[in-house]
Amino acid sequence: MSDPRGRKDRGRRWLLSPTIAGGIALIVYFALLLVTTWVAQERLSHSTSARHALDARLHANALSYFYAERLGDLANLRRDQAVQSFFVNRDLGMSMKYGLHASLVSIRGVLIERVGEKRVDAGPFFDRIALFDADGTILVDTSADPPAAESWLALDSGLPSHVRLVVDAPQHPDAILVEAPVVMSERGRGTLVAWVNERTALAALVGLDPAGSGLDRYRLLRSAAEVAEIEGAVGAPIEVSGTPFFLVGLERASLDERLLTSRWFLFALVLLAVALLTGGWMLLGAQRQNLVLQTRMDVARLQRRKLSEHNERLREEIKKRQEYERRLIYQANYDSLTGLPNRTLAMDRLEQSLMIAAREDHRVLVFYLDLDHFKRVNDSLGHAAGDEALVQTAERVSKLVSAGDTLARLAADEFLVIYPDLRDPVDAAERAQALLGLFTAAFTIEGRELFLTASLGIAISPSDGKSAEDLLKNADLAMKEAKDAGRARYSFYIPGLDVQIRERLSMANLLRHAAERGELALLYQPLIDLRTGRVVAAEALLRWTSEELGAVAPDLLVPVAEDAGLIQHIGGWVLERACCAAARWQSIAPCRVAVNVSSLQLQAPESFSEQVDLALSRSGLSAGLLELEITEGVLLRDRPTIGTLLANLDRRGIRLSLDDFGTGYSALSYLRRFPFHVLKIDRTFIAGIPDNQEDAELTRAIIAMAQALGLGVLAEGVERTEQRDFLVEQGCDLAQGYLFSRPIDADALGVMLGRNGEVNRS
Numbered sequence: 167m168s169d170p171r172g173r174k175d176r177g178r179r180w181l182l183s184p185t186i187a188g189g190i191a192l193i194v195y196f197a198l199l200l201v202t203t204w205v206a207q208e209r210l211s212h213s214t215s216a217r218h219a220l221d222a223r224l225h226a227n228a229l230s231y232f233y234a235e236r237l238g239d240l241a242n243l244r245r246d247q248a249v250q251s252f253f254v255n256r257d258l259g260m261s262m263k264y265g266l267h268a269s270l271v272s273i274r275g276v277l278i279e280r281v282g283e284k285r286v287d288a289g290p291f292f293d294r295i296a297l298f299d300a301d302g303t304i305l306v307d308t309s310a311d312p313p314a315a316e317s318w319l320a321l322d323s324g325l326p327s328h329v330r331l332v333v334d335a336p337q338h339p340d341a342i343l344v345e346a347p348v349v350m351s352e353r354g355r356g357t358l359v360a361w362v363n364e365r366t367a368l369a370a371l372v373g374l375d376p377a378g379s380g381l382d383r384y385r386l387l388r389s390a391a392e393v394a395e396i397e398g399a400v401g402a403p404i405e406v407s408g409t410p411f412f413l414v415g416l417e418r419a420s421l422d423e424r425l426l427t428s429r430w431f432l433f434a435l436v437l438l439a440v441a442l443l444t445g446g447w448m449l450l451g452a453q454r455q456n457l458v459l460q461t462r463m464d465v466a467r468l469q470r471r472k473l474s475e476h477n478e479r480l481r482e483e484i485k486k487r488q489e490y491e492r493r494l495i496y497q498a499n500y501d502s503l504t505g506l507p508n509r510t511l512a513m514d515r516l517e518q519s520l521m522i523a524a525r526e527d528h529r530v531l532v533f534y535l536d537l538d539h540f541k542r543v544n545d546s547l548g549h550a551a552g553d554e555a556l557v558q559t560a561e562r563v564s565k566l567v568s569a570g571d572t573l574a575r576l577a578a579d580e581f582l583v584i585y586p587d588l589r590d591p592v593d594a595a596e597r598a599q600a601l602l603g604l605f606t607a608a609f610t611i612e613g614r615e616l617f618l619t620a621s622l623g624i625a626i627s628p629s630d631g632k633s634a635e636d637l638l639k640n641a642d643l644a645m646k647e648a649k650d651a652g653r654a655r656y657s658f659y660i661p662g663l664d665v666q667i668r669e670r671l672s673m674a675n676l677l678r679h680a681a682e683r684g685e686l687a688l689l690y691q692p693l694i695d696l697r698t699g700r701v702v703a704a705e706a707l708l709r710w711t712s713e714e715l716g717a718v719a720p721d722l723l724v725p726v727a728e729d730a731g732l733i734q735h736i737g738g739w740v741l742e743r744a745c746c747a748a749a750r751w752q753s754i755a756p757c758r759v760a761v762n763v764s765s766l767q768l769q770a771p772e773s774f775s776e777q778v779d780l781a782l783s784r785s786g787l788s789a790g791l792l793e794l795e796i797t798e799g800v801l802l803r804d805r806p807t808i809g810t811l812l813a814n815l816d817r818r819g820i821r822l823s824l825d826d827f828g829t830g831y832s833a834l835s836y837l838r839r840f841p842f843h844v845l846k847i848d849r850t851f852i853a854g855i856p857d858n859q860e861d862a863e864l865t866r867a868i869i870a871m872a873q874a875l876g877l878g879v880l881a882e883g884v885e886r887t888e889q890r891d892f893l894v895e896q897g898c899d900l901a902q903g904y905l906f907s908r909p910i911d912a913d914a915l916g917v918m919l920g921r922n923g924e925v926n927r928s
Contacts, residue, residue, distance in 0.1 A: 217459050222404055222415045224466055225384065230407040231473070232367055233331060236291060236360070237408075240346035241329045243280060244358050248272040249297070249348060252305075253355040258518045273297060274306045281308050289366035297348075298357045305356065318359050331362075331409055333388050342367075387412045501575040503553055504560040512574030512582050516634040519572075519586035520627055531594050533583035533601065534623040534641035535563070538653040540579040543616065551611045555618065558611075562604040566597065582638070591626060598622050598656040605654075619654035621645055630659045673722075674730035676712055681739055686710055688743050689909035692918060693760065693880065693902050696894050700922045703758035703793065704751075705902065706744040707909050708736070724764065733764045738777040745785035745792060747912040752791070755919040760793040760823065768796070771811040778820070793821040795846065809840065816841035823880065827868065837875055844900070845872045849883025852903075856892040869896045 243249070252269035260266055277295040296307040302317035316337060332343040338361070346358040368384060387403060388410060403412035499511040507515070516532070523530045537559065544552040556579065563581060567573045572584040583601070588594065602622060608615040623645025631637035640659040648657035680686050690704035710718045727733045741761055748759035767774045782789060794815065812822060823844035824837070837845075847868055854861030865881075872879045881893050884903035893901055907918065 213456055213459060217455075217462075218415060220459070220463060220466070222384075222413060226404040226406050226413045227470065229367065229386075229411070229413060230409060233362075233406070233409050236344050236362060237329050237331070237346075239280065239291075240344045240358055240360055243276070243295075244329075244346045244348045246273075246276055248276050249358075250350070253348065253350055257350075259522050270306050274308065277306060277308045289369055290363055291366055292360045293363050294361040296359050298359060300354055300356055318357055332359075333410055385414045387414055504557055504575050506560055506581075507572060507574040509574065509576045509582075512572060512576065512584065513634050513638070515572045515574075515586075516584055516637065519584060520632065520634060520637070523586065523627060524632075529588040529591065530627040530637070531585040531588040531597070532625045532627075532637050532641045533585075533598065534576075534625070534638070534645040535581040535583065535601070536621050536623075536645050536649070537579040538619045538621055538649070540618070543618070547612065547616075551616075554611050555609055555616065558609050559618075559620075563601065565604070566601055582641075588626065594624055594626060594658075595656075598624055602654070602656060621648040621653050622656035623648060623659065624656055625659045673715065673718070673726050674732070676714060677710065677723075677726055677730060677732060677736075680710055680712065681736065683713070685712055686736070686739070687911075688740065688747070689911060690747070690759075690915045691902050691909045692907045692915065693758075693900050694906045696890065696898055696901055701755075701757060701915075701919055702900070703760055704748075704915055705760040705795070706740060706747075706762070708740055709909075728764060728766055733766045734770065734773060734777075737764060737767045737774075738781070741777055741781040742784060745781040745787045747915075748791055749785040749787040750912070751916055751919055752787075754916050755922055756791075757915075757919055758791045758793050758821065759787075760795055762795045762797075762825065765797065768808050768811060771807050775811065775814065778815070789819040790821070793823055793844070795823045795825040796842075797825045812840050837877070842877060844878040844880055846880045846882055847898075849903075852881050852883045852889060852893075853885075855889055862892070865893075866896050869893075869898055873897060 248269060252266065252273060255269060256266055277297070281290055281292045281295055294307070294309045296309070296312065296318070297305045298318040299305050304312060304316060304318075329344070329346040332345045333341075335341065335343055342362040342364055344358075344360040344362060346360075347354050348356045348358060364386065368386065386406075403414050405412055499508060500506065501508045516530070519530045537555075540552065540555070543555055556575070559579075559581070560573070560575065563573055563583065567583060570586060572582075572586075574582045574584075576582050585597070602620060605617075605619050608617050610616075623641045623643065625631060625637050625641035625644060627637055630640045644657045644659040647660075648655050651657060687709050689707045689709055691707060692701040693703035693705060694700070695702045707720065708723060709720065710723050712718060724733070727736050744759045744761050748757060751757045751759075763774075767777075778792075778794075781787075782792065796812070816822060821843045822841060823846055824840075824842045825846045826848045827845045845868065847865060851861045851865050851868075855865055856862050869879050878899045879897075880900040880902065881889075881898050882902055884890055884893065884901045884905050886905060889903075890901060890905060910918070
């Protein structure tokens with residue numbers, strides 16, 4: 167039989183069990199709710215702290231970049247052209263009256279402009295920028311009322327070119343300063359100092375208006391020890407890279423209060439659903455905040471990477487630009503081969519020297535040096551050997567140039583030496599002689615010895631010129647005078663040299679059209695066979711009678727034509743006219759024509775050969791009746807092309823004669839190597855015979871040597887009967903001179919040929 171009481175107890179326990187279970191579930195639920203809420207609050211607190219720390223680090227990086235830019239501003243400012251020009255001009259002796267004051271005004275304009283353009287909204291980056299001299303005095307200041315006793319000396323003399331931030335400066339303990347020493351030629355010339363606006367720096371850090379109220383959330387400290395003295399600091403101080411500062415964030419709201427107090431707990435029990443929704447919302451908000459924080463961190467990392475890449479590219483670009491500017495400055499002022507100052511820098515230094523000399527009442531000495539026959543070095547050994555000769559010349563001359571003097575390369579083989587302080591003009595000749603003495607020793611180029619000489623022109627201020635251009639021009643004229651006088655010597659400038667140059671230029675211009683105006687003419691001097699007394703040849707002599715200048719001296723005509731580049735044209739004209747005249751003479755009597763050839767004509771062998779062919783073809787003259795007179799100076803060049811040309815002319819039957827033999831360049835090797843037919847004894851030897859024993863012996867030796875080599879001999883300048891008799895006695899073949907005839911025109915020579923049988927032999 168069943169027990170009804172037991173069934174009732176079991177039913178009561180069954181009914182109570184859901185309640186207990188519900189209560190337990192409710193307790194567990196509330197416990198879970200409390201735990202979940204507490205966990206959510208802790209995660210929220212940690213996330214907020216992490217975000218604050220990240221914001222502070224990002225701001226510290228931004229502040230580091232801000233001060234790096236300010237250092238860059240001062241680094242660029244000290245290289246500004248106005249700042250550099252001021253110290254260069256002052257080193258060169260420029261006074262405040264002659265331009266330094268204007269340079270300071272220009273520098274102040276640049277500083278004021280820099281203060282005005284570097285701003286964050288209404289706040290400037292710099293409160294003030296000043297340029298201090300090397301002794302600490304103020305040169306330029308953007309402040310309208312700078313302290314009267316203020317001075318500045320570079321704090322770190324060991325790094326004179328280092329740009330840096332300065333805090334706790336003796337006279338400015340509360341200021342943040344940027345110090346940029348100005349260094350030129352490894353010596354400090356002054357210091358640029360800028361006062362940084364700290365409030366503007368923090369404004370750039372947090373992205374707010376400098377006058378706003380959000381700047382009190384951060385504090386910039388100068389040491390980590392100061393953090394303990396700051397109330398409300400949040401987190402550890404963060405070092406600002408590249409600066410002596412630490413950034414500290416200040417507490418903006420209490421994050422330590424617990425959300426789950428008894429009031430919140432009772433409120434959660436009463437409003438469970440609200441508490442649930444609130445807890446869920448807080449958890450969801452925390453997750454969302456974490457997502458936003460992660461996104462910000464990713465964006466910040468990306469920005470830092472891009473900023474680092476940009477900064478690296480910027481540094482490379484600045485480095486390349488600085489190198490490019492350095493090269494441009496060097497190329498604009500120095501010669502790339504020798505490393506000497508070029509014409510531009512030399513003229514600037516000469517102007518400065520003349521200004522100082524005028525102020526201190528002393529003289530400036532200028533040497534204009536030009537290597538003699540330098541083109542032969544390039545032509546024979548090549549341009550590399552020529553460059554080496556120029557480098558060695560610069561090294562030799564540098565030995566006579568002291569620290570205050572200037573040695574410059576003006577052009578190819580032209581050098582300028584400036585002595586800015588000449589006390590006694592007598593010293594000029596001694597220095598010139600010493601300079602020319604540097605060229606007595608041989609140059610060693612490509613393993614061979616080479617002897618070079620130089621011509622030197624001398625000009626002294628103020629007598630020879632008060633400006634740099636005049637002094638240089640007159641020294642150049644004096645150098646050309648030294649070359650005309652024989653080279654390897656020096657010459658002082660003499661008033662009137664420029665007049666001679668202008669006369670030669672005017673003469674060259676008139677000569678350019680002389681043939682067209684019919685001012686050129688050919689005369690012929692007969693060449694007499696001393697054995698028969700007959701005219702066998704005639705030397706063509708060029709004469710110029712200008713409408714403006716009158717009769718021009720023959721000795722001046724050819725040099726002017728060579729200098730003006732007209733010798734090729736005039737030489738062709740002479741060849742053709744002489745051949746035509748000789749062709750007409752053949753109907754009267756056999757007669758050769760001799761034509762003088764300039765060395766410049768032979769330097770273009772193809773063109774000269776064509777001129778000879780054209781003259782012979784147009785005139786119809788036989789090649790054997792044409793004789794070309796070559797001077798000894800041409801053979802000194804020893805060019806293969808000249809030897810080839812002479813050999814070709816000889817093969818064609820054209821006679822070759824060596825003119826002015828015995829004047830100082832003669833060598834027997836010339837007579838053996840080149841196909842000459844006749845030697846012409848220079849008139850300087852004939853003039854002394856037979857009375858001058860030395861001239862007589864020399865003439866006798868030349869005749870004997872020519873006969874031994876199978877060459878004919880022609881004596882120039884025979885004017886007396888005893889001279890003719892001496893030459894006949896020695897076996898000389900031909901003679902010309904006033905004894906037989908002066909130069910005459912082609913028709914008169916034809917008449918003389920007709921009287922060949924009637925020539926007076928006495």
